[in-house]
Amino acid sequence: MSRIGKKPVPVPQGVTANVDGQTVTAKGPKGELRFVVNDEVLVKMEDGAVAVDPRDQSKLARSKWGMSRTQISNIFSGVKDGFEKRLEITGVGYRAAMQGKNLQLALGFSHDVVYQTPEGITIATPKPTEIVVTGIDKQKVGQVAAEIREYRGPEPYKGKGVRYAGEKIVRKEGKKK
Known part of the structure; x- marks a missing residue:
């Protein structure tokens, strides 16, 4: 029930x-x-x-x-009220910027990743290491945030990558001599 x-x-x-x-x-x-x-x-x-x-x-x-x-x-x-998801970028040289309606991400690849904003969603970058995804459809907002995070998810050794705001990353110990 x-x-x-x-x-x-x-x-x-x-x-x-x-x-x-x-x-x-x-x-x-x-x-x-x-x-x-x-x-x-x-x-x-x-x-x-x-x-x-x-x-x-x-x-x-x-x-x-x-x-x-x-x-x-x-x-x-x-x-x-609408819905909002915040993403944080961690890593040396990792950053995000808006170019028109597209989100340009520098995530340590040999090229910049360009993400096209879907209709009904607004993406803002108040800081180069912060992304704010807003919209009225909760499912769409979560999906867009997950797609952006998927480009470079947080890795367990140094914690570099794109993560949700407040997300805890389980860290692993590096190799020993």
Whole structure:
């Protein structure tokens, strides 16, 4: 039994929500998002909140129940406040800079890595060793941050590379004489 799925999702102040069949649409100050709920789950508006219930007690319906509730909650907070992921770059000569809409990364390769910013995502570099990824879609923001980190993930010996802000790197001991 889903504990998170039982709670209806309240519609925040300044956000208009609409449920049309299996589609939940949210419009707020940051933009508009929509989420199509799986057919195993029923969704309806009740008292200024969106309620989610499983269609039956099958394992599939119960597994989609809590996930659907969380996705709806994420689109509400996305159109109201947006989401942000911060990345830190560690290493001598490693840096990031914006060139127009593209992110240019110097990560110790023989060439600079150029990452094209997808639509709906904003990338900023307040410092040469810091990258801030923002947007209204939580999944897209996380995916972009993961793709940037993938170019040169943090290595365990010196900790050089691109890491999430606050991420702990398990360090290994170097070889001994």
